[in-house]
Amino acid sequence: MARKTIKVDYLARVEGEGAFKVVVRSGAVESAELNIFEPPRFFEGFLRGRAFTEAPDITARICGICPVAYQMSAVHAMENALGVAVTGSLRDLRRLIYCGEWIESHTLHIYMLHAPDFLGYAGAVDMAHDHGDIVRRGLALKKAGNELLALLGGREIHPINVRVGGFYRTPRRREMAPLAERLKWARDAAIDTARWVAGFDFPERERDYTFVALRHPHEYPFNEGHIVSNHGLDVTAAEYDEHFEESQVERSTALHSRLKGGGSYLVGPLARYSLNFERLSPLTKEVAREAGLGPACTNPYRSIVVRAIEVLYACEEALRIIERYEEPDAPAVPIEPQAAIGFAATEAPRGLLYHRYRLEPEGTIAEARIVPPTSQNQASIEEDLASFVGGFLDLPDDALRHRCEQTVRNYDPCISCSTHFLRLEIDRG
Amino acid sequence: MARNKPRLAVWKFASCDGCQLSLLDCEDELLAVADALEIAHFPEATRTAVRGRYDLSLVEGSITTPHDAERILEVRRRSQHLVTIGACATAGGIQALRNFADVNEYAAIVYARPDYIRTLATSTAIADHVRVDFELRGCPINKHQLVEVISAFLAGRRPVVPPHSVCIECKLKGYVCVMVARGTPCLGPVTHAGCGALCPSYDRGCYGCYGPNETPNTRSLSHWLAKLGVDERTLQRLYRTFNASAGPFREEGGRHGA
Numbered sequence: 001m002a003r004k005t006i007k008v009d010y011l012a013r014v015e016g017e018g019a020f021k022v023v024v025r026s027g028a029v030e031s032a033e034l035n036i037f038e039p040p041r042f043f044e045g046f047l048r049g050r051a052f053t054e055a056p057d058i059t060a061r062i063c064g065i066c067p068v069a070y071q072m073s074a075v076h077a078m079e080n081a082l083g084v085a086v087t088g089s090l091r092d093l094r095r096l097i098y099c100g101e102w103i104e105s106h107t108l109h110i111y112m113l114h115a116p117d118f119l120g121y122a123g124a125v126d127m128a129h130d131h132g133d134i135v136r137r138g139l140a141l142k143k144a145g146n147e148l149l150a151l152l153g154g155r156e157i158h159p160i161n162v163r164v165g166g167f168y169r170t171p172r173r174r175e176m177a178p179l180a181e182r183l184k185w186a187r188d189a190a191i192d193t194a195r196w197v198a199g200f201d202f203p204e205r206e207r208d209y210t211f212v213a214l215r216h217p218h219e220y221p222f223n224e225g226h227i228v229s230n231h232g233l234d235v236t237a238a239e240y241d242e243h244f245e246e247s248q249v250e251r252s253t254a255l256h257s258r259l260k261g262g263g264s265y266l267v268g269p270l271a272r273y274s275l276n277f278e279r280l281s282p283l284t285k286e287v288a289r290e291a292g293l294g295p296a297c298t299n300p301y302r303s304i305v306v307r308a309i310e311v312l313y314a315c316e317e318a319l320r321i322i323e324r325y326e327e328p329d330a331p332a333v334p335i336e337p338q339a340a341i342g343f344a345a346t347e348a349p350r351g352l353l354y355h356r357y358r359l360e361p362e363g364t365i366a367e368a369r370i371v372p373p374t375s376q377n378q379a380s381i382e383e384d385l386a387s388f389v390g391g392f393l394d395l396p397d398d399a400l401r402h403r404c405e406q407t408v409r410n411y412d413p414c415i416s417c418s419t420h421f422l423r424l425e426i427d428r429g
Numbered sequence: 430m431a432r433n434k435p436r437l438a439v440w441k442f443a444s445c446d447g448c449q450l451s452l453l454d455c456e457d458e459l460l461a462v463a464d465a466l467e468i469a470h471f472p473e474a475t476r477t478a479v480r481g482r483y484d485l486s487l488v489e490g491s492i493t494t495p496h497d498a499e500r501i502l503e504v505r506r507r508s509q510h511l512v513t514i515g516a517c518a519t520a521g522g523i524q525a526l527r528n529f530a531d532v533n534e535y536a537a538i539v540y541a542r543p544d545y546i547r548t549l550a551t552s553t554a555i556a557d558h559v560r561v562d563f564e565l566r567g568c569p570i571n572k573h574q575l576v577e578v579i580s581a582f583l584a585g586r587r588p589v590v591p592p593h594s595v596c597i598e599c600k601l602k603g604y605v606c607v608m609v610a611r612g613t614p615c616l617g618p619v620t621h622a623g624c625g626a627l628c629p630s631y632d633r634g635c636y637g638c639y640g641p642n643e644t645p646n647t648r649s650l651s652h653w654l655a656k657l658g659v660d661e662r663t664l665q666r667l668y669r670t671f672n673a674s675a676g677p678f679r680e681e682g683g684r685h686g687a
Contacts, residue, residue: 013472013475014473039493041552043539048538057636064569067445067447108453112453123471140456155569157454158568160631160636248542250542405476
C-alpha cells in the first residue's frame, strides 16, 4: 500500500528503445524516471575527420523518421560557417521538403502512435478493424507528405538530394503539378483530422511550461529565426551554448538538456504553436479555434490537436510554395571551405534541433555537436509524469500504466535521436 | 482466425528505425500485410506483444552492446525465418565506423561520463552472430523490396531481389552515366542494386548505401576514381560510410587513406 512501482520496460509506439519507472509512496509520486537504453552510436565521434559536405547524409542516419530535420540543421550550420546564404527558390524548396517531413511524421504520430491511446487500441492496425476509413485517411495523408519527400529528396527515408548550398537537382514545375492536386486533398484531410482528434477525451492537466522554439519575423518557423521562449529568451543559434546545457545521468544513454539557471523546458508542437500562433494562416487559426485551441496550449495531452493543426499549416504552406515556384538557375550555390565555426537550429517535427560544427581550413569537420529535441524534452517528460500521475492513482494498475505511457507519447519521443536517450516502471511500493 | 496466420515480429538493435519505418511507409500495402500476417511483435507500431515463436522475424540494427549480443541469440531461437533489413543489420551500419577507431575515444567525445556507457568495441552484422535466412540491403531498404520479401515468405519462395550493381539499374533505366559524361565520382559499379539508381537520376554519384554487390571490382573503380582526381583520403571515406564493414568495402577502404 505504502509504495508502488509503475514500470514499463519497453515503451511501445515510440521511435527507439526506452522505458520508464514511476515510484509512488503514500499516495504521492516520489520519483519519475525515463530510461533510455537505446545503444549509443557516437555520431559526434565519427563525424570528426569527415568532409563538411558529408554532414547532411551522415547525420540523416541519426533518425529514420526525421532525416530531413538533420539534413536541414546540418546544411544551415555549414552555410553559417562558410558565410553562404541560400535564398529564393532554393530556400523555398527547403521549406517545402520540411513541410513533407512534418506531414509524414506528425500524421504517423497522430494516427498510428497516439490516437490508439485515446480510443483504446493497441495500435493502428487494431484500430483499423473498427475505424477502417479513418486509418486509411491517415495513411493517405501520410503518403501525401512522403510524396513531397520522394520528389524533392529522391526517397522518403534518408533523402539523397539535399546538399550544402542547395540540392543536386531541383524539380521542374511540371513535376510539382500532380503534388499540388494531392495536397489540396491533404489540406481537407488535415481539417478532418483536426476535427476528429478535437473530439477525443483529454485529461484536464496543464503545466506552466517554459516553451522554447524558433520565431521568425514573418513565417511559421522551419529553418530560420531566433530561439525564443515565453519567458523572455531571444537569442540566435550561435548563442545556444551560452543559454542551454546538457548533462548526463547514469540511467540513460541520452543527455539531458536544461536552460542554464532555468531548469527544464519544452520544445516541439506545443512550444512552436504557443510562440508562433500569430504566424499561422487565417484558415489554420480558424480550424485551431474550432478544435478548441486558444493562442497557446499548455495541456500536453492536446498536443495531438496541435500536430493536426501543424499538418494543416504544412499542407497550405506547401501549396503556396508550389504555386509560386520558379525553377532556379542552378541547383546549388557554390561554396568554398575555410576554417570556421557554424551554428544552426531548425524545427524538427519533435522540436528544436541544434547543430554546431567546427571546420578545418580544407573543410574537414574538427568537432560536431548535435542536440536533438527529445534530449531537450526528457526533463519535461519526467516532470509531466511526476506532476500528473498523482492525479491518476485511483486508476487500476493497467489503466494507470497505460496513462503513463500516453503521457510519454504526448511528446512523440524520438529515442534513436536522443541517444546520445527511454525505460516505464511504475513503483507503488 | 488470427491463430492460423503466420506470426511476424520486428526487432530493433542499434539503428535509426528507418528500415522498420519502411513497413509503416507502405501506405498502400500495410493493411493487406496486416491481414495476411499476425503482427505479433512490433513495438514501434503496437503495444501488443505476443510471446512465443515467430514465423518471420525482421531484424533491424547492428550488434553494439553485450546485452544485444545475447538478445539476438534469443530472437534467433524463437524465429523460424530471420531476415535482416538494412545496412546496420546486414553490414554493421554507419556505427561500424567505430571498428576503425577507438570506441572509448568516441564515447569520451559524446559523453562526459563514458564509464556509464556499456558498449562493444565493434558494431557487427547480425550474420556475425546467428544464422540469417535472407539479407535485405540498403540504407534505408527499399519498401517495395520489403513487400517482395514478405510476399515471398508467405508464398514459400525465394525473394526476387537482383544482386547486380546500381550500374546495371542505371543502364536499364537509360540514364546518362554521371561518371562518364560529367566526371562525377560514383560507386554505382560496385554497389548492390535496389534503389533504382536513385542518385544518378538526381545528377549525383552513387554513395554506396546498399553496400557491395556480388563480386565487385573495387580495385578497378578506385583506379578510375583516382584518375578523376579523387584523393586517397576521400577514396577511403567513399568506401567507409554506411557499409564500411561490409567485406569488399572494408578491404578497399583499407587500401587507401594514406
